[in-house]
Amino acid sequence: MPLDDRNKLNRIEELKGRLFSKNYQTKIEHRDSFTHSKQSDVPDDWGGGAKAALSSEDFFMKTSVFKNFFLFSIAFFTLTLLYASYVFFAGGNTVSNDNIDISVLGNTFTAGGEELSLIIGITNKNSSALDLADLVVEYPKTGEANLSDQTERLRESLGTIPAGAVRNENLKLTLFGEQGNVRPIKISLEYRVEGSNAIFVKEKLYEVTINSTPINLSVDAPTTISPNQNITLNIKTTLNATKAIPKVLLKLDYPAGFQFVSAKPAPTLGNNVWSLGDLPPGAENNVSVSGRMIDVSDGEEKTFHIWSGSQSSKDKSMIDVIFNSMSHTVAIKKPFIEAQLSINGVYQREYATDTRTPIRGEIRWVNNLDTKINDLSITAKILGNAVNRKTINGERGFYDSLKDIIIWDKNSINDFREVSPGDSGSVSFSVSALSLFSSGGVLISEPSISIEVSVSGRQQLEGYAPADLNNFESSLVRIISDVGLNAKGLHYSGPFKNSGPIPPKVEQETTYTIHWSLSNTANNISKAAVRAVLPRWMRFVGTTSPGSEDLNYNASTKEIIWNIGNIKRGTGITGPIKEVYFQVAFTPSLSQVGTIPVILNEAVLTGHDDFANVAVRVNKSPLRTGLDSDPGFPPDGGAVSE
DSSP states (O other), X not given: OOHHHXXXXXXXXXXXXXXXXXXXXXXXXXXXXXXXXXXXXXXXXXXXXXXXXXXXXXXHHHHHHHHHHHHHHXXXXXXXXXXXXXXXXXXXXXXXXXXEEEEEESOSEEETTSEEEEEEEEEEOSSSOEEEEEEEEEEESSSOSSOSSSEEEEEEEEEEEOTTOEEXXXXXXXXXXOTTXXXXXXXXXXXXXXXXXXXXXXXXXXXXXEEEOSEEEEEEOOSEEOTTOEEEEEEEEEEOSSSOEXXXXXXXXXXXXXXXXXXXXXXXXXXXXXXXXXXXXXXXXXXXXXXXXXXXXXXXXXXXXXXXXXXXXXXXXXXXXXXXXXXXXXXXOXXXXXXXXXXXXXXXXXXXXXXXXXXXXXXXXXXXXXXXXXXXXXXXXXXOTTEEEEEEEETTSEEETTTTEEEESTTTOGXXXXXXXXXXXXXXXXXXXXXXXXXXXXXXXXXXXXXXXXXXXXXXXXXSOXXXXXXXXXXXXEEOOOEEEEEEEEXXXXXXXXXXXXXXXXXXXXXXXXXXXXXXXXXXXXXXXXXXEOOTTEEEEEEEESTTSEEEEETTTTEEEEEEEEEOTXXXXXXXXXXXXXXXXXXXXXXXXXXXXXXXXXXXXXXXXXXXXXXXXXXXXXXXXXXXXXXXXXXXXXXXXX
16 A cells, blocks of 8 residues: 555544544634634443533533522522411401491480480400591481481591500480481491501491481371362471470472462461471471362372471571471372363453452363263352352352352253263353442452352262262452552642643743552552653653652653552552652643643553452553643633644
8 A cells, every 4th residue: 555545544543533532622613703612522322321421510500500499499488488477476466347346325216306325335356556536427417218418427536546445435416207217327437557548447337216206297188189179288297306496497399280379377488388486395386278289180199298397597498407207199080070160261260350340150060970960969159258249140040148159950950850971061150249448438358259169969870879979169259459540730739839821822831740649449559650651742840749759750761650669458548648749841832732732641550469469550541731630720721822
């Protein structure tokens, strides 16, 4: 073998030996152009000897990881054990609501309006104190059964309640409500704990039954009425408390469709509030309210709400603390025999007219049953201080002056013997009012005519005894007061000295005095005023008498207004006259020669009749230069001359 070949073979063998040596190190050339040293440990065999062949560096690295994990687990377990021990052994220092007891010592019943004494005990079973503790007690201020806006709140500061301590508080409450009602009392303990600003609350509900009310209420009223019928509620209040109660109010809430007519005693405020004043124990008061159910239908129910309690200091018409309340429900049912009374063609409970207008009444009836009615009878009782009994006329009926009734029955109307289902008809009558000021000098006060209608009949059902049927209807006719306005033109008389020629002459000024005076008979008149307008050729001078009267002149409209206010009943008849004088001036024009011009246009008196509840109006004719009312005025002194 050539020498070169033997050298190559030796180098190959040497390279093999180096490659398979486990301590072989070589330099590996990488793409990044860096030289990396690496020692390869190749095991001698593929058995378990590989584990033993691990380097000491790898062994210690892996041992460190497991050791750290093991130490962390030991630390975590130790901390968890310490926390559990703290909770177990030191947990008694925390505060729990379950370790707070609220106890109440007192009666579970009380009289409304009377003081109720309660002892409230607070027991702190916690191992920590309760700081800044407050006792809060809430209970209904009124007779309502729930804790709402009308709630009374009491707050007592208890300070700090040490661990294991008991704190008792004496409280006095006053509850209201109807007998048998249960009133809730909410008891709350508000507190803080050391190291926290949070407010914690422990609550307890205590219920007390009202065994009597401070004011008993009762109402006597029908439970069923017909549409457009009158209804009267008699309400009785009795103070049931052992102590006097000041400023007690009684208030009624009327249902829709109720028309207030009158009440005895009269309401203190509006038409539904009565001030009963300061009531001593056992005091009784009676209030009677009369009205009429209008615009209601068959089958409806209407409820009246009645309240009693102490008067509010802010609103005299409101109840501050409700002592008692009740309701009364009325069912609306169509009558068996319906009767409707109209006055001068108007169907209404109250009607107003003057003495000069005759009163004509009509009673329309109808059988609403599905059976016949026998012996139908209609009566109209006519009463009142303004009835002229001599003018009562019952058409087709009999007027019994001894009983003041008109009777229509089968004796005067044959059809009334038997009325079939759905049959209807009408009867009529007429009456006039008396003069409000009699010849004997007596003035009638609040003149009225009351008409009460009753309808009756008998219902015959097979196998049953005859049933009596009845229905009632009424109306009140109020007579309007006779208010008088008198207007006069004067020149030679009156409180002022007039000037100028009589008869008036062209382009020369003549002054006149106007005199207005009033009279009134039966009823008070309010909001009264007289108005009149001066013609364009007249001038308002400005002098008036008496100076206390409120008389004004509007230069832009040339209107003279006398603001009277109230005209008392009997003014100018049984009492002093109400009057005013004022002066006007007239300068005639050539176009007015030979005429008797107007010096004051029509005067109009307006006002309100407080009893008849209607507006009144009186017109007075214009005044001219011919002064017929002035005793010294010449017969030919009115026509304008040149």
